[in-house]
Amino acid sequence: MNLFSETAIEDIREKQAAWEEKELAAALGSRPEEKPAYETECGIPLKRVYTAADIADIPADELGFPGAYPFTRGAYPTMYRGRPWTIRQVAGFGNPEATNQRYKYMIQTGQTGLSTDFDLPTLLGLDSDDPRAFGEVGRVGVAIDTVDDVDRLFDGIDLEKISVSLTINPSAWVVYAMYVAVAERRGYDLHKLAGTLQADPLKEYVAQKEWIYPVRPAVRLLRDLIMYSAKATPKINPISLSGYHLSDVGGNALQEIAFIMAFTIAYCEEVTGAGMDIDDFAPRLSFFFISHQDFFEQICKFRAARRVYAKIMAERFKARKPESMRLRVHVQTAAMSLTKVEHHNNLMRTAIQALGAVLGGCQSMHTNGLDEAFAIPTEEAMKLAIRTQQIIRDEINVTSVIDPLGGSYFIERLTRDMEIEIWKLLNEVDERGGAVKLVEEGWFQQKLADSAYATFQKIDAGEKISVGVNRYVDEASSSAEVHIHPYDEQCTQLQIDRLIAVRAGRDNARVRQLLKELAEQARSDEINLLPKTIEAVKAKATLGEICAALREVWGAYAEPMIV
Amino acid sequence: MDKASMAEQTSGDAPEQDATIGTIRVLVAKLGLDGHDRGAKVVARILRDAGMEVVYTGLYKSPNEVVAAAVQEDVDVIGVSLLSGSHVPLFRELGRCLREEKADHIFVVAGGVIPEQDYAALWDSGVDAIVPQEARAELIVTTIRNLIAARGRV
Amino acid sequence: MTVPMPSRPVKRAAYRPSMELVPEILAGNVTAIARMITRAEAGYAEAAPALAEIYRHTGKAHIVGITGVPGAGKSTLVSSLIRAFASEGHKVGVVAVDPSSPFSGGAILGDRVRMSEAASSSQAFVRSMATRGHLGGLARSTLQAVDVLDAAGYSPIIIETVGVGQDEVEVVTAAHSTVVLSAPGLGDDIQAIKAGILEIADIHAVSKADKPEASATVSALRGMMTLGSERAGSSWTPPVLAVSAVSGERIGELRDAIARHWAHLRESGELAERRRGICRTRILGAAKHLFQRKFDERTGEIAEHIQAVVNRDMDPAGAARLLLGWANEGQAT
Secondary structure, three states, rough: OOOOOOOHHHHHHHHHHHHHHHHHHHHHOOOOOOOOOOOOOOOOEOOOOHHHHHOOOOEHHHHHOOOOOOOOOOOOOOHHHOOOOOOOOEEEOHHHHHHHHHHHHHHHHHOOOOEEEEOOOHHOOOOOOOHHHHHOOOOOOOOOHHHHHOOOOOOOOOOOOOOOOEEEEOHHHHHHHHHHHHHHHHOHHHHOOOOOOOOOOOHHHHHOOOOOOOOOHHHHHHHHHHHHHHHHOOOEEEEEOOHHHHHOOOOHHHHHHHHHHHHHHHHHHHHHHHHOOHHHHHHEEEEEEEOOHHHHHHHHHHHHHHHHHHHHHHHHHHOOOOHHHHOOOOEEEOHHHHOOOOHHHHHHHHHHHHEEEEEOOOOEEEOOOOOOOOOOHHHHHHHHHHHHHHHHHHHHOOOOOOOOOOOOOOHHHHHHHHHHHHHHHHHHHHHHHOOHHHHHHHHHHHHHHHHHHHHHHHHOOOOOOOEEOOOOOOOOOOOOOOOOOOOOOOOHHHHHHHHHHHHOOHHHHHHHHHHHHHHHHHOOOOOOOHHHHHHHHOOOHHHHHHHHHHHHHHHHOOOOOOO | OOOOHHHHHHHOOOOOOOOOOOOOEEEEEEEOOOOOHHHHHHHHHHHHHHHOOOEEEOOOOOHHHHHHHHHHHHOOEEEEEEEEHHHHHHHHHHHHHHHHHOOOOOOEEEEEOOOHHHHHHHHHHOOEOOOOOOOOOHHHHHHHHHHHHHHHOO | OOOOOOOOOOOOOOOHHHHHHHHHOOOOOOHHHHHHHHHHHHHOOHHHHHHHHHHHHHOOOOEEEEEEEOOOOOHHHHHHHHHHHHHOOEEEEEEEEEEOOOOOOOOOEEOOOHHHHHOOOEEEEEEEEEEEOOOOOHHHHHHHHHHHHHHHHOOOOEEEEEEOOOOOHHHHHHOOEEEEEEEEOHHHHHHHOOOHHHHHOOOEEEEOOOHHHHHHHHHHHHHHHOOOOOOOOOOOOOOOOEOOOOHHHHHHHHHHHHHHHHHHHHHHHHHHHHHHHHHHHHHHHHHHHHHHHHHOOOHHHHHHHHHHHHHHOOOHHHHHHHHHHHHHHOOOO
């Protein structure tokens, strides 16, 4: 059923033609428009005005209702009226104790869910005493080497009551094992643990570039994690399918959604291929998108993404549960849009991007600190970021109506146009042999690098405006005295000392044995590696030791040459 | 070329192509564990479009590997972009390796996220220029050309 | 916007005379080797006598050409070969050639991405070279780079080129042994015949042996071999090897096949013939280069000849004979 009658549409078209000949022509005659053509950031043409005629072809069912297929209007029937989005600011630096203190501060300030950033050695499966970890321990995130570190990280925090998001990828399955071990140690009911692991390998190879193993073993590890978590920790989202990084590395809105959906398809095929029913794990797939500068494009992106995902689950994977078709998303505002010059402008940018995500519909959000372009945010910056979300949530009355922009001629047209382009990209991936193959070949990487260069050229040429940088440049405003979050020089030594103590105090023969068994299991594709990994972390095997054991079996990833 | 006129030049005027400079070779390198390569890849294209030959190292290289590459490729400049915050120890190690290999005629240009308070440490490590985050293509190209013109051909 | 710089003066460096670099090159000094390659590429007249002197010290190295379509995995393979040869005590030289941009003249040279660790060993020297507008066959400077590595004691010296169409088939004219790498699933078996690559290979390698499609490509190639595909004038039967850089499978065998071919060339006497062929190619290439340079330099005189041909006072062949007359003048460079 269509939204409007034929006669109504005819009428509108006639009236628009008349308006164009009369009022519009007069206005253009006295003053032409500033540009010959207008489009969204991702290249979809924009008309000057939209009417019902522009969406006459869209069936009403494509919109639906919030919390029901195809979920265009929202993931849940009551959205923010039932429960506002979670303010989930990511934090992580130094030793686990330092991050633990920051967590307590943020919970006090009003944060309702925790999110952890890890340091580069941890992300890449290296211990703090590894030579490659030189200069990196505890710098961009918290250093985790053993299960005891995870315990310290969440000291005094009741994990049954607060959900935790762990921004970890190639070593995700190990950190999950440590998290479960800590929960068991504390006597928690594992079924009550709530949270998310990022754990999305394909986007690593093409965007965030954290990797240890070649592509296929990494996908296998994810499969094991999804299947294990579905039974053991059913309230944990074992993956956060991340479009964010696809955008961060240069992708536009269409690539962000199309590529992450291609990866989602690949993972679902992997897990269902291993014998699990789609409805047994899909409800716990979660997403992570960016909220970028083109306000309406981003709002429509969220709506289009929900609709595309619902259709993929229903039509391609034959899911039956509505929960399997519902796209739940965490959002982070666009760090790449922030400038070092006149960094206070970043507050406004972030606020607008946050509003876009709220109107697009999200379940949790991290707003960037105004200093995010050049530092780990200070407490002050984080507080302002939290306040940004609180002001949007509590002062401006945008949460009373669900999907308030739904039904707008422009919004529905743009949502549909973006959806169509996303399907085209997905079909192309299918025709070329699927996401895993294309990741190995470097196809996505080339597309994203091309996009990044195109964006740079537009900014360089002044076509894309960056206020304070290439427009309204004030030579007098140098980068202000910015307080940089101090790096704890002692951090590395403390971690190393702890590693020495752990290795001295544990049953080393048992650890060696467990690692040997784990490597054996890894040679077969059939065995789920989580149980053995949990045993190993409980025996105080370190993150680096576990990851190295599997590197012996699978080898290391070598990136394709794409610039 | 003296400092004053070089500073003027780096404000945006492209110099005459010095006939004795010839083809400029640049090593674009990623040091340490920082996985952000978007900027490095964009710079590689910029330099290529300006007629330079760019040897790109890929991610996760040690200062040792980077210096070995710089020497074998006889590059004029090593460009390193870092967003992980580890620039001070990494550039220090890079400078040390370059001096050890007697290759400190090679310019070192830093980019990425580098706070002003760390500039002094980078100068001490032998860094020759720090490209601001929002620098335009022309500025990057000009900076490199001017450095090489000042040094002369080796 | 200005670019922050330290307050110390910009470093200066002196140009060292090329003849001074020669003994250092012969002693294996990496910086000197690299410097001389740069000068050969730049075509400095000052470097010509040094390069001539270096040439006198060449002829020891086994030159191996490796070619194949983009995406076949050449760089990864070369990286593995460096290790394989180094493990037997060889000093391995690699010259990796990539195309320059026809628009800007610049280039992005990415072969080191896959070779970085192997290349940083003291037993390896890897140099990336752009074609710099040179079309068809290997540039003179590429071969001069090989000379420098040869004189410095590297052997084998691997020339890695992209095999696309007829042009890069020319690597066979510069190398003693040619390895052609095919990748499974790229439709390579068909391309190989089209490009004439089948005839130039002394050794066929099929990459990604860890993938199931590899054995199909190997079979296809072996099938073609029975149609009499030995290189003209050679009694060597090119082997077909599936290799995997990922698992290390058969890299040792490939190394050994390359070594066996070198032994075959020497024992059979074919090496002398190949050497003559290489020198012939290089002389012709050098002559063309010299002529091209004069042609480009003497624009004034050329203009007169062009006008004469335009006016039909002379035909193009006649003008060329005239020019060849003065191509013999002046110093050889």
